[in-house]
Amino acid sequence: xxxxxxxxxxxxxxxxxxxxxxxxxxxxxxxxxxxxxxxxxxxxxxxxxxxxxxxxxxxxxxxxxxxxxxxxxxxxxxxxxxxxxxxxxxxxxxxxxxxxxxxxxxxxxxxxxxxxxxxxxxxxxxxxxxxxxxxxxxxxxxxxxxxxxxxxxxxxxxxxxxxxxxxxxxxxxxxxxxxxxxxxxxxxxxxxxxxxxxxxxxxxxxxxxxxxxxxxxxxxxxxxxxxxxxxxxxxxxxxxxxxxxxxxxxxxxxxxxxxxxxxxxxxxxxxxxxxxxxxxxxxxxxxxxxxxxxxxxxxxxxxxxxxxxxxxxxxxxxxxxxxxxxxxxxxxxxxxxxxxxxxxxxxxxxxxxxxxxxxxxxxxxxxxxxxxxxxxxxxxxxx
Amino acid sequence: xxxxxxxxxxxxxxxxxxxxxxxxxxxxxxxxxxxxxxxxxxxxxxxxxxxxxxxxxxxxxxxxxxxxxxxxxxxxxxxxxxxxxxxxxxxxxxxxxxxxxxxxxxxxxxxxxxxxxxxxxxxxxxxxxxxxxxxxxxxxxxxxxxxxxxxxxxxxxxxxxxxxxxxxxxxxxxxxxxxxxxxxxxxxxxxxxxxxxxxxxxxxxxxxxxxxxxxxxxxxxxxxxxxxxxxxxxxxxxxxxxxxxxxxxxxxxxxxxxxxxxxxxxxxxxx
Numbered sequence: 001x002x003x004x005x006x007x008x009x010x011x012x013x014x015x016x017x018x019x020x021x022x023x024x025x026x027x028x029x030x031x032x033x034x035x036x037x038x039x040x041x042x043x044x045x046x047x048x049x050x051x052x053x054x055x056x057x058x059x060x061x062x063x064x065x066x067x068x069x070x071x072x073x074x075x076x077x078x079x080x081x082x083x084x085x086x087x088x089x090x091x092x093x094x095x096x097x098x099x100x101x102x103x104x105x106x107x108x109x110x111x112x113x114x115x116x117x118x119x120x121x122x123x124x125x126x127x128x129x130x131x132x133x134x135x136x137x138x139x140x141x142x143x144x145x146x147x148x149x150x151x152x153x154x155x156x157x158x159x160x161x162x163x164x165x166x167x168x169x170x171x172x173x174x175x176x177x178x179x180x181x182x183x184x185x186x187x188x189x190x191x192x193x194x195x196x197x198x199x200x201x202x203x204x205x206x207x208x209x210x211x212x213x214x215x216x217x218x219x220x221x222x223x224x225x226x227x228x229x230x231x232x233x234x235x236x237x238x239x240x241x242x243x244x245x246x247x248x249x250x251x252x253x254x255x256x257x258x259x260x261x262x263x264x265x266x267x268x269x270x271x272x273x274x275x276x277x278x279x280x281x282x283x284x285x286x287x288x289x290x291x292x293x294x295x296x297x298x299x300x301x302x303x304x305x306x307x308x309x310x311x312x313x314x315x316x317x318x319x320x321x322x323x324x325x326x327x328x329x330x331x332x333x334x335x336x337x338x339x340x341x342x343x344x345x346x347x348x349x350x351x352x353x354x355x356x357x358x359x360x361x362x363x364x365x366x367x368x369x370x371x372x373x374x375x376x377x378x379x380x381x382x383x
Numbered sequence: 384x385x386x387x388x389x390x391x392x393x394x395x396x397x398x399x400x401x402x403x404x405x406x407x408x409x410x411x412x413x414x415x416x417x418x419x420x421x422x423x424x425x426x427x428x429x430x431x432x433x434x435x436x437x438x439x440x441x442x443x444x445x446x447x448x449x450x451x452x453x454x455x456x457x458x459x460x461x462x463x464x465x466x467x468x469x470x471x472x473x474x475x476x477x478x479x480x481x482x483x484x485x486x487x488x489x490x491x492x493x494x495x496x497x498x499x500x501x502x503x504x505x506x507x508x509x510x511x512x513x514x515x516x517x518x519x520x521x522x523x524x525x526x527x528x529x530x531x532x533x534x535x536x537x538x539x540x541x542x543x544x545x546x547x548x549x550x551x552x553x554x555x556x557x558x559x560x561x562x563x564x565x566x567x568x569x570x571x572x573x574x575x576x577x578x579x580x581x582x583x584x585x586x587x588x589x590x591x592x593x594x595x596x597x598x599x600x601x602x603x604x605x606x607x608x609x610x611x612x613x614x615x616x617x618x619x620x621x622x623x624x625x626x627x628x629x630x631x632x633x634x635x636x637x638x639x640x641x642x643x644x645x646x647x648x649x650x651x652x653x654x
Contacts, residue, residue, distance in 0.1 A: 026483070027511035027527075028452075036512065039527040053515050053527045056453065056483040081433075081451055085483075113449065 001177050007168040008033035010138040010175050011103045014145025015075050016047050017178040022067035022074045024052040024060045029115050030165040031105045034077040057082035061089040068098040071195035080107035080121045094129030099152030107165045108350040116351020117165035119317035123325045131159040132293040134264045138173040150187050150234045155227045167266040186241045224295045248297035250289040251304045257286030259367050262313040262330055264290045267354045274359045301333040311342040312366035318346050323376050347379040390414045392444050403597025405556030405582035416566035427470045430459040435510045436476035436503035453484025456491045459498050467640040473500045477518040478508045481537050492546035495574045496639040505584035513587030524591040539579045544632045549574030551632035555581035557604035574638045
């Protein structure tokens, strides 16, 4: 059934279709509507799930860990400070190999307080071992939630879906809403191979000596590496069932492009409009959206970008003392295999709009610079 | 006519509170109380966390710290410990202080550190749109409890008293003169002073619970609050559905920064 819904509700509908069993959450703007709708769905029996409104985000993630260890499919949603408060337990979910799915609405971190979007909250969780998938439309959001449970349960690692605050979370779009009955053949109920159980007992989170800890970490990395193929397979299978696939990356008019703009999140949609405008002017330019950030799709990124003459990465985030974070990742994907100049552009922090004009400015700058004068360029910073 | 302007940051207005919200009433009572006590603005520090209540320090022209959700008391403990001569006032709410910040709340009370806590109880998470909070009454509707909350609420004042606070009081935004008096007493008291202020949220709580009009909330406060003197004379039957306001608990207990100073003095003397 097609309906016009907000991004946050696209998350809720994805969760409903995935037949989640336990949802735990704590209120934070701009995630609010995700769990509000879910709590209503739980209360009126639309989903056969238990909803717990806990006392903090730390507790929300912890309750998910407990429920997941007990064999339930679990979900939570948060944003910015809430995600940061979960940090300790984000690590825990990975080490415990629990297939939890979390939706994070990208919101700038305080102080100063901001409720508007940028990516520093989720990207600061880069190294905890969660898969990260960045969405740009409400349809993609709902579909990615459903895909994520399947991916997470196959590789036994948690998955974070990421949406831009307001630009996506509060924007209404047409979504083909999937029902549980349609999805069941694609995503059967979760069966944990080990779980907290009264008939067969297991030890979770026990002490690991230096003799075994490293092997357990190696297994996580191995699962992350293998997950690239799993994401591809799940995406293809989803396409067979529902006619929509998204890829790890999404190239746009890149075939003969001399310059390629690399983006993520909602900036990707705006960028495509700018690409069309520039193509009409005869400029050979394309765009690459990075959808899956962890595991990083090195091969896909290299395959697309290595054919270009110049690469410009737009980052709605900053790693202080280094660069934009997508920039670093893209650079490492190209390193040692090509000498294409690559420049990084920081834009849109704290919810400042990345308009077509801003993207055009970046594109023109990338094209006109013979060699990028600096690898990092701040766009639109006031004097 | 009292002149509030010297105490407020006009540039930060208009405020974010909804029409009919009691938080502005508390703001004005607080300004009158601190003015009445003759506290110089450089000697006052207001610390808040996150929520509607926590916006208060943004509007007051003293030293202010707007901190993370639930952690105002932890920040304030640091401020008071570093500069015990400062008047430290924490402005917080039911969700901020007793859910995400519950641990800091009981430990600050246990230490009996000389901080004044103005805890606005609006019975809900107002700013994020009306989720169940630890003080939402059983049966009340909220956005995360569309068919009524099944959880029993916290007794905020009782919690502070049990944890060790030396001063516990309750006021409300209907009995404004009394509220001003209670704020003064709470600030003057040495030790951890908790003033719970009933400021029910019309938008996120009232509307879902058949008290959508701010006047109804005011009438509810008028009709259900009773003074301590009255309360003492009431039978159990008469107390049903009534809420005590006034000073609920006032004892002398050693204060944390004093005890710390004494310890340092003693150890220096022994050296």
